[in-house]
Structures are given as structure tokens and as C-alpha cells.
Amino acid sequence: MDVNVNAQVRDPREHINEEPRNDLGDLLAGFFGMTGFMTVVFFGMVIIKYLSE
Template identity: 75%
Template sequence: MEINAKARDPREHVNEEPRNDLGDLMTGFFGMTGFMTLVFFGMVIVKFVFLD
């Protein structure tokens, strides 16, 4: 009796897209840092304009 089964190695990751994880991390980190810096300086300007 012959079994016609094809086993795949789970380490192949056939459905996984190639990604640049470090690049994604750096983009997110510096993007968020830049956004928060803009928010900070925007709030400083708002403080000086409306509270003087």
C-alpha cells in the first residue's frame, strides 16, 4: 500500500512576503518621533499665542 502524501517543511514560509523588518521599525520609530516633535512645537506655539 502506497501513501501519496506530500509533506511540506514549515520552515519554507511559502506564503510569507519578503519584508524589511528593520526598515519598517526605523520608519515607524522616526516617523512617530517626527510627528510628536511637530505636535510638541505646535502646542508650544499655541501656548505662546493664546496665553500672552
């Protein structure tokens, strides 16, 4: 029995389509970005509270 199968087998450890990423940089950017945004929101709400009195 002769089976002719044209299968393209690649080692999944090659990561051909994987983009290089900086996970620590992404984590720090997200953390400090969100901290900065929440700080701005906090002081904005404090200013609005004192202006409304």
C-alpha cells in the first residue's frame, strides 16, 4: 500500500510567526499608564467637588 501524502510538517518550537515582544516593558507601561490616568481622574474629581461647593 503506497500512501502519498504531501504534508508540510514543521516543528512548533520554531515560532515562525511570533513577533518579538517586550513583556516587562508592556507591563510597566500599562501599570504606570493606568496609575497616571487614575491620578488625573482623582485630582479632576477633587477639583470638581471643591468648585461645586
